Amino acid sequence: MFDTSFAFPRSLLHPVSGARGRVAVVGAGVAGLVCAYELQRRGLDVVVYVSARLGGDPVRPLAAELLRLARAGLSARVAAGVEPPHVPAYLDPLDDLVETGSTFADRCLRRWHGDLHRDPARYVAAYRV
Incomplete structure (x- = not known):
């Protein structure tokens, strides 16, 4: 419906x-x-x-603008008292996605299969877990 x-x-x-x-x-x-x-x-x-990767350059400026508008909208909602002050921070992980074209999880997975050689000790050392 x-x-x-x-x-x-x-x-x-x-x-x-x-x-x-x-x-x-x-x-x-x-x-x-x-x-x-x-x-x-x-x-x-x-x-x-479906992929979280943003693809080529034409998509990134659009994604950045949509993120800017979303942040402005949430900030206005915070200023109006509709949302708590911490809500705009929910968009912070998307800044990294727009900037790099991939998520932190994607980059961790690539490293896991790459230079970390699927070694938990290397992963812990690399990410200070």
Whole structure:
């Protein structure tokens, strides 16, 4: 069931017979999967991109701008007393993702299989666990 309380093209709420085309959906969260499902139901070929890596340079500026807007929105909510002061810090891990194109976990895993040679002692020494 769609929430149609926001501006949403009503034509997308019903299947289209004979629809053809290819669509990429970035992200496999609830919204991405629902979007992919609905587009596929309408006869489109859908590819869902799942990786946490941000890909090439064209995506990073967009991600940085979206993160800036999210931070500004959360800061406004904090200023309005709607959110506690620590909430904007939830976005901090995303700064690293936008900057490097991969998550800390991805980088740890690459090191685990690379220079750490799957050795727990090296991992502990490298990350001071």
